[in-house]
Every structure is written in structure tokens, then in C-alpha cells.
Amino acid sequence: MPRRQPRCCRQWPGNQYFPYPYEPEQFVITRLEEPGDTHGLHWDDYSFALVWVAECPPTDGGGFVEWIPDTVWDKAKPEVARLVRDRVVHTLSVSAGDVYLMRTNTTLHRVYPIRHRRRTIVNMAFASTGD
């Protein structure tokens, strides 16, 4: 089946932004509900994620975001442990009702394991011209 040409949804100097090219992952709902549940360190395949937080434990219950900006996903040799050792790991506490935007293809990120309660988010992902 021929691929549908993506419609540009936003223009910014030098770049255009598109809905995530892989339709089943344009909107992803993720729930962490058992102690120790996490979303491990990773980069996303495309440029941006707009994450809507529906439920989240208080910060001492985990569920905050850890991130290392300006990192390159070398798929052959990701060297995640070296980046965590050598770089500053930033943290972002989030609560129910928060929304955050992340440059997810050049930011190594994860969700710190939850200790109790439940964490639910909706991730809307977008691609840019560079993708």
C-alpha cells in the first residue's frame, strides 16, 4: 500500500513538524502500577514527545523523569552507562495535570522506578524534517 504523505502540522524557522510516522505510536498511553515499575533509559525514534501526565506518585514515590540532553543514539554502541557516569543527569518532577515537551531523539531519558501508587501518561509523539 502506498505510504500516505505526512501532513505538516507546524512550521518553525528551518523545520517542519509532522505527526509521528508510525500511526500506532502517535498516541501511547503508559501505566506503571507495581513497585519497581519503570520506563528504562532510552531515546525515542523521532524528535519530540508531548507528555500529558494523568497520574503520578509524589516525588518520594518515584515516577519523576531523569534526562541527559544533547546525546547521540549510536544504535551500534549506545554506551548508556558511560553517559550516566560522565554526564549530569537532570531530573523533572511531574504531577497529575502536568504536560511537558521533550526533544526525545537527542535526550537520553527514563522514568525513575515508582515505589507506590500509580503513574499514567499519554505520549503524543512528533517527527521533524530532520527525521
Ligand SMILES: O=C(O)CCC(=O)C(=O)O
Ligand atoms: O512517561 C514519561 O514521562 C516518558 C515516556 C517516554 O519516554 C516514552 O513514552 O517514550
Ligand SMILES: [Fe+2]
Ligand atoms: Fe521516551
